[in-house]
Amino acid sequence: MGKEPVVDFATDWDHTDPQWVNDPYPIWDDLRERCPVAHTERYGGGWFPTTHEMVSEIANDTEHFTSRQVVIVHNKNPELMPPAPIGGAPPITSDPPFHAIARRLILPAFAPGPVRALEGQVRALCAKHLDALAGATSFDAGARFARYISPGVISRMLGFPEEDEDQFRDFVHLVLDLIDLPTEERIPLFAPMTDYFDQQIADHVAHPRDDFTSYLLNVEINGQKLTPEHVRGTMVLTLVAGIDTTWSAIGSAIWHLAQHPEDLARLVNEPDLMPIAVEEFLRFYAPVTMARLVKEDMTFHGHDLRANDWILLGFPAANRDPSVFEHADRFIIDRAVNRHAAFGLGIHRCAGSNLARMELRVAIEEFIARFPRFTLDEREPVTWAPGQVRGPRAIPLRVR
Template structure:
């Protein structure tokens, strides 16, 4: 993606992989909100980016005119091979109505607050163990802490062997890095992942137990168990949607606190602020943008949209819309009224939102308990993920005075 020329005008050639967008997208979105407010691009085969809350909300809720069959923008227009709608490759995120409701309804009980809240002691213990393993005055809070929390939680939920954690993290890298590769290449790269998952599914069929894999293998739609492809697709979804998203959210929150000692001190001294602070972290640093495809040629929000044009749903941009949020560009740690859309809007609301919130809260609570004072050790060494998930990767934090 780096072979594209730098963007001169984001209103007419927006590119979410452009270095300027990756480094600091917020001024770009502010400018687009005032000028467009739906930006266009010819890149990626053509697409649209609504920069306002109203535009994002309208499209997110409109499943008549937009499809979710592909939610990650590829290098060109979607190929026919990418179109197993209404189910899609990773149900229910790639599913459209009416199948979507069936696939979602069977997944949601596993991610409802009841079963998710029961994971809190395990996550707290995990965070403590990761912090115990960090050495030195400067730690990499991105690559040594935030990165490890979601895969370990997902591995536990799926009921895969603890000893496989390094293999599991390798698979996650394959899945996440291959996400916009051409389909044929993706299939080849996915082969070891698929083989491992199928072996795990077989093992769970032989030895069913109380975990997400057994749940998906045994749950029934109208008396029928799921097709193995559906189970596999949903496991892949859990990987794609549950790892670098939450990793990014945790990293962004630590990055913020490292840069804002007043906010850090307030959180340390007023732990009861944590729930509202978590929502403000999610609003201000919402990590996830999702794509849709235009279903048919139409005039929409004043734009001449064509069938299979991409839509990039900028939930993080909607969260900075001053028509919805007072002082939208200010991080207010005790913001009481916060109708943010970090987890999307409408029928595709992030199914893992309860888990993401729990991981984010526990990860920050444990981090600031261990390190009540910390700061960036080298701001220029911080790197940010590009593409549809935004968050810090290299995040050197000085946790002890030198």
Template sequence: MAVEDRFSRDFRETLSDRPLGTRNEVITGPVSDWATDFSHTEPEWAADPYPIQDDLRQRCPIAHTDRFGGGWLPTRYEDVSAIAYDTERFSSRAIIMSNFRPPRELAPIGGAPPISSDPPFHHDARKLLLPAFTKSAVARREQATRAFCHSLIDAMEGQDVVDAAHDYAQHIPVRVIADMLGFPPEDGPRFREFVENALEGVNRPPDERIQRMETLFDYLYAQIRDHVDNPRDDLTTYLMNAEIYGRKLEPSHVAGTMSLLLIAGIDTTWSAIGASLWHLAKTPADRERLVAEPGLLPTAMEELLRVYAPVTMARLVKEDMHWRGVDMKADDWILLSFPAANRDPAQFDRAGEVVIDREVNRHAAFGLGIHRCVGSHLARMELRVALEVWLERIPAFSLEDPSAVTWAPGQVRGPRTLPIRIR
């Protein structure tokens, strides 16, 4: 069977394994009580989830919902951390909370290794990626990233108002990841479409999700075929030649890892860049201080990552159990909110404030446990360079219309439209 045909079969089985039934019918619509009916896909969550999380942390630190077939939302740092480190009771075979679950047989590899992998396979799948994301490997990409950021700002010449999300933040990780994987840079608009389909389309009907994901994997397999015909020195070729347990990776493993890098590596970073620019545009004191003290930027950047952490991951409960006061059922979702953990006053002083010179900052923006982001060095470089270039070239800027800013719904939150006045 052709690789593409096998993937299509497996993917359809994944989505259809758990039929939509009474537990899965209610997905969208107004939330009656966030403690018993939460939904991270609702507009009010996308617009400003922090008051909701703060309220839950006080009165119901592990919220529940019957939506998505049943799930839980811990909001305390200690609970989020405990689940992230507990691979015995919580599985990573699905990391996007939606209205269906992949079959248990998909573990321990999952559809997008290593982020979807459980031990012991996870360790070996993650180890394969480490050489591409070391500090030294990332440093070699900084010059090109900086030049690209300058070119984006050059293109804004003569404009009084720009969309800092669409015209700046969203382009940077697209170019970096495309270069790493050896994909055509002109395919950037397609990457943004893939991101939206995977992360923001969780409430679409299963057949539509299947079709959209097949479009992504058709693209990835086309890139693999092109690399077979035209080998070059990039991450795709590396993955195609890599071995695990003495054998080359299965094509589905290669494509799954490519999908992880393409989707997670892009949306998380552009969201962090956009949120940081949004904060500086609305907070003149912080913006002016960073312009005057550029050496403070690495410290400020960590604080912006803490306060506006873009990523929430999902886990699945392995077996029925009583956990910290709640009765969890097998295959219940756990929405692992690193943004909520990062604003827990039991863990951080002045947790809800942005303190750009905060010295001790053990935030969870890149996750916790074995799945901590393998690309954190790359993301930090992109964020730092993006902010350095912007502040150097555009030291004075402000929000054109705060009400016009829109935020992505779902598990990766960042500005999707960000009108900024630069003149």
């Protein structure tokens, strides 16, 4: 699809532009200095604030900004979007007051206790894929390792057959990446995904089991079970938000370590450093940006925002704001004070953050235990996923 390349991101930003996809950080640093709120007429009009303060302000202002559509699409058609305050994938697409109800339902499943219970499973999953790499001297750590971890975890959590995981990546691609298609072409593409979820729901209704899908089917709000749309929406959210994100974070960490032998050596030699290092991986390579829509015409720091303008909440850009982080542009593996916003801020804080963190930690631990020395294989290119969830997809490595 031919999109005009961006010349000036301050007036015409596009988060799918190859320059942004390949290396967004210099662009964001420049915008933060110059704007600091960038504008675009693409996607029907939108704004990109680049300071931590503004990102935090909008994330915490649910009165003026709605979450009913959190992925920017080309043909913004408010008529076709599921309405506030529930939205299509509660609670991420929900606004107060419904948001709190939908969120309360799912948080216990992702609390530290239940997540801790999954750690052995994640370690075994990592080991399985690392076993397949035994003896390899060069391989693509994205295709052979990073992309398998989160789909394996999420499919078990939802109670979906593990062998369907290629389909899950297709669903994620559909929701997050195919954003340039006209609405009338995009909507029919969702049918196979909807059918898949409906089949899984029917199977769980017939054969209830101890998993998140059966939980959603049985849980009640004020004595009422959830609507089928709510159950399916939350399942889609769990799958889409649980796969690409953590996959990207694991990939970025491996990509970083491949280029920074001093950091790799420290992690290998000082396992206690891992929890602190994980937070710095999250700050420095935060994969996720989320969208909001402006509710009504308003003024924001001197900018005239129109109703239904997009806001792209750049948590990864906030994480590089030098007014909040000392040496913001430097990866400091033992950074002790690290108030990063990788999981968002405010009421929409990533519900799966405990799970994501555990997956990231365990995946790095297992990977470096098998491969304590590796570098990038310069013969092959590193490729990056475009759009609102950014991470490396091909990570060619050489084992040393």
